[in-house]
Amino acid sequence: MKTRWWIIGALAVAAIAVLIFYLAQGKNSKPRHLDIGVIFPLSGDAAAYGEKGQKAIQLALEMSNKGRACGDRDLAVHIEDSAASPVTGVGAFQKLAAGNHTPIVIGDIVSAVTLAVAPVAERQKIVLLSPTSSAPEITSAGEYIYRIWPSDLAEGAAMGRLASDRGFKRVAILYMNNDYGNAISGIFGKAFSERGGQVVWEGGYSADTTDFRNSLTRIRGVAPDALYIAGYFADTAAAIRQARQLGMQQQFLGTTAIEDPKFLSLAGSAAEGMIYPLATGFDAASRRQDVHLFVTQFRQRYGTTPGWVEASSYDAFNLVCRASAQISAASPSGDDYRHYFDQMPAFEGVGGAIKFDKNGDVLKPIVFRHVINGRFDYLK
Amino acid sequence: MSATPQLVLNVLATFGVYSLATLGFLLIFSVKPFFNFSAGVPVLLAPYLVLALQPFVPGPAVAIGLTVLLLALLGWAFWEAGAEPLFRRIHSDTILLIVTLSLYTVVSSLIALLFGQQAISISAEDLGYVRLPLAVQASSAQVASISVAIIVVPAFWSFWSRSLAGLSLRAAADDPFLADVVGVPVRKQAAIAYAAGFMLLGAASLMQATDVNVRPDFGFALVVVAMVAVAAAPATARVEAAVLASFVIAAGEAIISLLLGDLWSRCFALGLLVTLLIARSARRGRVRRLV
Numbered sequence: 001m002k003t004r005w006w007i008i009g010a011l012a013v014a015a016i017a018v019l020i021f022y023l024a025q026g027k028n029s030k031p032r033h034l035d036i037g038v039i040f041p042l043s044g045d046a047a048a049y050g051e052k053g054q055k056a057i058q059l060a061l062e063m064s065n066k067g068r069a070c071g072d073r074d075l076a077v078h079i080e081d082s083a084a085s086p087v088t089g090v091g092a093f094q095k096l097a098a099g100n101h102t103p104i105v106i107g108d109i110v111s112a113v114t115l116a117v118a119p120v121a122e123r124q125k126i127v128l129l130s131p132t133s134s135a136p137e138i139t140s141a142g143e144y145i146y147r148i149w150p151s152d153l154a155e156g157a158a159m160g161r162l163a164s165d166r167g168f169k170r171v172a173i174l175y176m177n178n179d180y181g182n183a184i185s186g187i188f189g190k191a192f193s194e195r196g197g198q199v200v201w202e203g204g205y206s207a208d209t210t211d212f213r214n215s216l217t218r219i220r221g222v223a224p225d226a227l228y229i230a231g232y233f234a235d236t237a238a239a240i241r242q243a244r245q246l247g248m249q250q251q252f253l254g255t256t257a258i259e260d261p262k263f264l265s266l267a268g269s270a271a272e273g274m275i276y277p278l279a280t281g282f283d284a285a286s287r288r289q290d291v292h293l294f295v296t297q298f299r300q301r302y303g304t305t306p307g308w309v310e311a312s313s314y315d316a317f318n319l320v321c322r323a324s325a326q327i328s329a330a331s332p333s334g335d336d337y338r339h340y341f342d343q344m345p346a347f348e349g350v351g352g353a354i355k356f357d358k359n360g361d362v363l364k365p366i367v368f369r370h371v372i373n374g375r376f377d378y379l380k
Numbered sequence: 381m382s383a384t385p386q387l388v389l390n391v392l393a394t395f396g397v398y399s400l401a402t403l404g405f406l407l408i409f410s411v412k413p414f415f416n417f418s419a420g421v422p423v424l425l426a427p428y429l430v431l432a433l434q435p436f437v438p439g440p441a442v443a444i445g446l447t448v449l450l451l452a453l454l455g456w457a458f459w460e461a462g463a464e465p466l467f468r469r470i471h472s473d474t475i476l477l478i479v480t481l482s483l484y485t486v487v488s489s490l491i492a493l494l495f496g497q498q499a500i501s502i503s504a505e506d507l508g509y510v511r512l513p514l515a516v517q518a519s520s521a522q523v524a525s526i527s528v529a530i531i532v533v534p535a536f537w538s539f540w541s542r543s544l545a546g547l548s549l550r551a552a553a554d555d556p557f558l559a560d561v562v563g564v565p566v567r568k569q570a571a572i573a574y575a576a577g578f579m580l581l582g583a584a585s586l587m588q589a590t591d592v593n594v595r596p597d598f599g600f601a602l603v604v605v606a607m608v609a610v611a612a613a614p615a616t617a618r619v620e621a622a623v624l625a626s627f628v629i630a631a632g633e634a635i636i637s638l639l640l641g642d643l644w645s646r647c648f649a650l651g652l653l654v655t656l657l658i659a660r661s662a663r664r665g666r667v668r669r670l671v
Binding site for chain 1: 390394492515638645
């Protein structure tokens with residue numbers, strides 16, 4: 001009997017020793033390596049946005065690795081260029097999935113690429129987290145598809161309501177012929193018409209159009225109260241500049257995409273008074289500590305003030321970082337991230353709180369801004 | 381408010397740009413007739429050269445003038461160091477087309493590396509506009525392109541058709557061996573044609589670039605228009621027909637834009653090129669069958 005107790009005691013001591021040894025080893029162990037994929041348009045029509053997002057991700061990576069914000073994970077980011085092209089984007093995604101075995105990919109900025117990559121991500125059970133894709137179709141793109149930017153349904157409808165509230169009766173729509181332009185202009189037109197407004201002219205242009213004068217001449221001919229341009233900042237700038245040269249004095253309405261310092265330099269005085277919605281809570285002038293830290297660090301590193309693309313990309317990375325820290329599995333899978341995102345509490349990012357609904361969408365308030373005295377400001 | 385007078389002005393301004401590019405390409409085409417995409421190089425370089433020069437010169441006008449001169453120099457250098465040795469070694473037009481297209485792509489990539497992919501504008505502020513009767517407004521660049529075309533097109537026509545220099549240039553283009561035998565300095569003529577061609581293409585590019593954004597793929601569409609206009613013209617009346625073709629393209633684009641929208645107007649020049657090539661190929665086939 002006595003011997004039995006001795007054996008049990010020795011085993012218990014050995015077990016405790018093994019446990020202590022194991023825990024101590026765990027504490028001193030190196031951070032667990034984890035590969036994260038990023039697909040951004042670093043060339044092509046949306047390269048300007050991709051470069052901004054890339055800078056923000058690189059900064060977020062450095063800050064998080066420095067402060068061990070991702071727990072015991074050592075994140076490595078692999079960035080691939082989608083060239084804003086669905087075909088190139090799918091190729092880039094497959095490269096990340098096959099070459100780096102990433103369980104989660106941040107991207108794309110462009111809706112068309114996100115939509116093209118979504119079915120592949122679904123098949124391979126890899127989570128796709130878009131920082132800025134806004135096409136309404138993304139809502140039903142799949143269980144592994146998430147985004148931290150509200151759907152165009154919100155932005156387009158809000159802009160349509162604003163146009164009506166401002167007393168415009170007749171509006172012309174000029175849209176970029178891609179998923180983004182088509183979707184947002186359609187929603188804007190619907191919201192505006194539902195409130196009794198009339199869309200008197202509607203026409204598209206391709207992403208590489210630089211001369212809008214023929215379309216603008218026809219728009220001038222129908223004398224609308226306002227012109228809504230659903231495109232990116234460079235083409236919108238060229239269009240409004242040429243519109244002013246044609247003598248058009250109408251109110252110009254734009255999309256979130258125009259909020260870029262380059263827009264102001266490209267459009268010059270033609271931009272004055274242009275109204276646009278902003279579907280993010282990010283404000284570079286905010287006194288919030290996390291926002292201040294991000295803006296200061298970004299300015300120090302790149303010499304420019306971050307905008308909505310940078311803020312959203314920064315939030316996307318930090319969300320992945322937090323999820324990676326919270327997931328206990330040694331090698332997290334896409335399903336681990338999916339379960340985490342579906343059940344996580346609200347994540348407070350620099351662009352506002354992020355909480356996904358059952359479709360992987362977020363809800364964020366829409367604010368309106370305008371160009372006044374050569375800079376962007378809140379519309380009062 | 382009728383849109384027609386404004387559309388007519390838009391067509392004339394576009395024609396101004398197209399006609400200059402067409403004449404520039406015609407000169408290059410006269411040295412060796414094939415779809416020479418190196419003509420896209422001055423179109424692409426011109427706005428970026430203006431941007432690069434602006435900080436070092438007193439004003440944008442000086443930067444534009446210097447750019448045009450630099451492009452003439454580049455045209456001459458390109459003939460001496462690139463085109464002439466290439467034409468001596470390679471006789472297949474298809475290979476030359478691929479080589480020149482690759483050259484354009486390389487230059488485009490270099491520009492993307494140096495200046496970035498983002499759109500830029502060469503005129504920092506609005507250059508103003510001119511109010512005309514019938515509620516027509518023209519930007520300064522539009523007025524400039526119409527004015528320059530009014531001066532350059534007839535001057536080029538008289539040079540090409542009436543002057544001895546033009547005659548020898550055409551002789552060298554028609555049959556360089558025979559021209560050489562009768563004492564025409566063929567190599568010198570070709571160098572001049574490249575210098576003047578690059579200059580005209582650069583000028584056309586700058587007139588277009590003043591009102592629009594420029595990116596590292598800028599100029600390709602303009603070169604295609606110039607190629608179509610020159611390819612459409614019969615050799616016997618090349619200047620008149622090429623200029624007329626450039627007007628047809630400008631007007632055709634505006635009409636299609638009016639009827640079907642901007643998305644379709646962009647296909648017009650390429651559609652015309654494909655139609656021309658098919659028609660020519662069919663005609664050649666008929667001639668061969670008759671023989």
